[in-house]
Amino acid sequence: MAQIIKQITAEQFSADNLTHSIDATTLAQSQAIVDRVRSEGMSGIRHFAAEFGERTADQPIQIQRAELEAATKRIDADDLELLKRVAGRIETFAKAQLNSVSEISIDVPGGTAGHTIEPIRSAGCYAPAGRFALPSTVLMTAVTARVAGCQRVVVASPNPSDIMMAAAFVAGADSMLAIGGAHAIGALAYGFEGFERCDMIAGPGNRWVTAAKKIVSGDCGIDMLAGPSELALVADGSSDPAMIAADLLAQAEHDVDARPFLILIDDSIADAVKDQLELQLKELASEEVARQSLANNGALIVCDSVDQAIEICNRLAPEHLELHLADAASVAEKIQHAGCIFIGHQSAEVFGDYGVGPNHTLPTAGTARFTAGLNVFTFLRIRTWLKLDSAPQSLIDDTARLAEIEGLIGHQRSGLKRQG
Numbered sequence: 001m002a003q004i005i006k007q008i009t010a011e012q013f014s015a016d017n018l019t020h021s022i023d024a025t026t027l028a029q030s031q032a033i034v035d036r037v038r039s040e041g042m043s044g045i046r047h048f049a050a051e052f053g054e055r056t057a058d059q060p061i062q063i064q065r066a067e068l069e070a071a072t073k074r075i076d077a078d079d080l081e082l083l084k085r086v087a088g089r090i091e092t093f094a095k096a097q098l099n100s101v102s103e104i105s106i107d108v109p110g111g112t113a114g115h116t117i118e119p120i121r122s123a124g125c126y127a128p129a130g131r132f133a134l135p136s137t138v139l140m141t142a143v144t145a146r147v148a149g150c151q152r153v154v155v156a157s158p159n160p161s162d163i164m165m166a167a168a169f170v171a172g173a174d175s176m177l178a179i180g181g182a183h184a185i186g187a188l189a190y191g192f193e194g195f196e197r198c199d200m201i202a203g204p205g206n207r208w209v210t211a212a213k214k215i216v217s218g219d220c221g222i223d224m225l226a227g228p229s230e231l232a233l234v235a236d237g238s239s240d241p242a243m244i245a246a247d248l249l250a251q252a253e254h255d256v257d258a259r260p261f262l263i264l265i266d267d268s269i270a271d272a273v274k275d276q277l278e279l280q281l282k283e284l285a286s287e288e289v290a291r292q293s294l295a296n297n298g299a300l301i302v303c304d305s306v307d308q309a310i311e312i313c314n315r316l317a318p319e320h321l322e323l324h325l326a327d328a329a330s331v332a333e334k335i336q337h338a339g340c341i342f343i344g345h346q347s348a349e350v351f352g353d354y355g356v357g358p359n360h361t362l363p364t365a366g367t368a369r370f371t372a373g374l375n376v377f378t379f380l381r382i383r384t385w386l387k388l389d390s391a392p393q394s395l396i397d398d399t400a401r402l403a404e405i406e407g408l409i410g411h412q413r414s415g416l417k418r419q420g
Contacts, residue, residue: 007300010308015315022211030182030211037186042193048183054158063176071165083170086355087139093357094147097376109395111388118381119149124188124198127157135167141203142171148379156184185212189220227365228257232318236265239324245276252293253286260298263309267302317368320349339368391418
């Protein structure tokens with residue numbers, strides 16, 4: 001029998017192949033779709049909506065807020081309350097983030113300068129609905145955009161069910177596009193007849209969605225390029241093998257490209273974890289997908305020390321990092337790169353997925369080295385300003401000399417015009 005997950009040493013581990021790589025075929029296909037949507041508008045959108053079985057000719061592409069509200073009456077009342085509770089927790093966390101920043105005004109030579117904090121006006125929020133429809137992503141993206149102060153919030157998701165439409169209503173979305181894939185990204189980025197383009201697109205998706213976000217970036221803002229989901233779980237002898245296995249499988253069942261990593265301080269519980277993986281897999285409805293994910297992309301990495309485990313984590317820069325350690329808090333302080341850190345045995349990554357507070361849309365494929373997960377700041381702009389009552393001679397002299405050094409004499413003359 002093939003090993004359930006490959007076991008390697010820290011020295012054998014390499015993060016070189018874990019970067020983003022959108023293959024040329026996917027990029028070309030997405031480019032063609034985006035170009036057609038941009039040039040043809042609704043006609044192009046209708047073409048792809050029919051091709052991918054999303055909408056018939058008599059079904060609307062755009063679902064208005066009144067229709068979203070109607071969906072809240074069709075779902076189970078307990079599920080509606082669940083959506084409201086989760087939305088409330090996401091909102092509370094996003095408001096705390098918003099309140100952590102403020103406008104500034106400082107004295108500068110000749111006057112004052114500062115910055116204001118301005119929300120992006122229009123946000124497009126993408127929520128996947130492939131193997132699994134994700135109302136949690138609707139809440140994570142749209143609630144956060146609303147807290148930031150976006151005037152207009154649109155959700156896009158293919159074949160939206162009642163629970164997805166209800167989630168969009170609870171999150172405060174103005175409308176919903178009943179399409180997905182690259183054509184949804186094109187529609188959000190460029191608009192179409194009766195639909196104004198969005199200034200920012202946020203939310204994860206498949207490789208065509210990711211490729212389309214890359215294509216439209218610059219014409220509108222994007223939150224990040226999301227790749228296959230990742231979990232790195234660091235454990236020591238104090239950890240529960242059954243709990244570790246459950247957390248790894250929760251990650252592995254996303255899809256066959258998901259990346260579950262177990263980093264052990266020593267190998268004393270390695271066999272027990274493998275036994276638990278095999279046992280729990282047999283009870284999992286998504287066994288086939290999870291087993292393939294573990295075998296193809298997973299790794300059990302045995303380290304000689306905590307410091308070595310930390311070094312691997314920082315090289316990996318994982319989307320999710322769980323610390324099942326006796327002294328998890330002190331290790332967390334030494335982590336430089338991770339999308340979100342889950343500190344201690346009880347801090348399961350799935351609680352982050354389902355709205356304990358922090359956002360679950362997080363950087364993947366090592367991009368946590370230079371970017372953060374979706375948050376309220378994604379939908380904000382820091383706008384600077386300058387007000388001089390009179391330019392002091394020292395400022396004029398500095399400006400004139402720098403302009404002369406750079407050969408920009410028009411700049412120099414503009415500054416010199418402010419002399420008394």
